[in-house]
Amino acid sequence: MSRARRRRPAAAAPNVNRGVLAGFLSLLGEFLITLGLVLGLFVAYSLWWTNVLADRQASARGDEVRRQWIQAVPGAGAPSAPGALDTKDGIGFLHVPAMKNGEVLVKRGSSPGVLNDGVAGYYTEPVKSALPWDKSGNFSLAAHRDGHGAKFHNIDKLKNGDAVVFETRDTWYVYKVFAELRQTSKYNVDVISAVPKESGRTVPGRYITLTTCTPVYTSKYRYIVWGELVRTEKVDDKRTRPAELR
Structure with a gap:
């Protein structure tokens, strides 16, 4: 009996090891849960909260631009050329009904x-962009596809014939989509050249190019949509929208 009692402490070692392992696994599980919560919060911040903040910022800047337009009455010493209001606040608003993203400063x-x-x-x-009021060139634009307002998130909804309208203080510029490039290298600068030959055009014109990242939630490639100016309309006192936006 005395020998059996002396052997019992040695048999407890596996129980001690199992206890240490269980404690480690418990701590590891808690760490992974915490890490998952942190990552979840980061994703929510990146894809949701940055949109909220960016939309607030853009709305405030947009309101400021429209206030400038109201104040810029003829004969009051205000700039007359559309580009003269190219301040830190913005030059105008992009409207793309197919993207359902409202007006974009x-x-x-x-x-x-x-x-x-x-x-x-x-x-x-x-490559320096032309501006809509230039006689020829490519008005080339970029915007985020996810986070920070995600203004071009639905760029893949655009198809040939869709309207893209740019609004300035005194003119509506109405473009029609005619080509797209669903994936290209982010280093492909030819897509924003004055004559974007990958679009199928080979002569100077008045083009617009929309660019953003693709696939969604990555920045590996670029998604490109091209349009061409089909007409302009003068802004009336009521700022009546072109038919494409009604």
């Missing part, structure tokens, strides 16, 4: 610092 530049404010930006580099 357009500002100068295509860097994340510009686009993160929930706007579309026109390129200044590596």
Whole structure:
């Protein structure tokens, strides 16, 4: 009996090891749950809260642009050329009914610092964008597809013949979509050249190009849509919208 009693402490070692392992697994499980919650919150912030913040910022800037337009009455020393109001607040508003994204403020530049404010930006580099009132060229724009307003999230909904309308203080510029490139390298700058030959056009015209990242939630490639100006309309006192926006 005395020998059996002396052997019992040695038999307890596996129980101790199992206890340590169970404690470790418990801590690991808690860590993974916490990590999952943190990642979930990060995703919610990136894909939802940044949209809320960006939309607020863009709305405030858009309101400021429209206030400037109201104040810019003839004979009051206000700038007369459309581009003269190209301030930090923006040059006008993009309307794309097929994307169901409301009006999109357009500002100068295509860097994340510009686009993160929930706007579309026109390129200044590596190829300088034309502006809608120029006699020819390519009005080339970029915007986010997810997060920070995601103004071009539904770019894949556009099809040939759809309207793309740009609104300035005194003119509506009405474009029609005629081509798309669903995936291309982000280094392909030819798509925003003055004559975007990949669109099928080979002569100068008055084009518009919309660019964004693809696939959704990545920035590996670029999605491109091209349009061509079909007409302009003067803005009346009531800012009556073109038929394409009614």
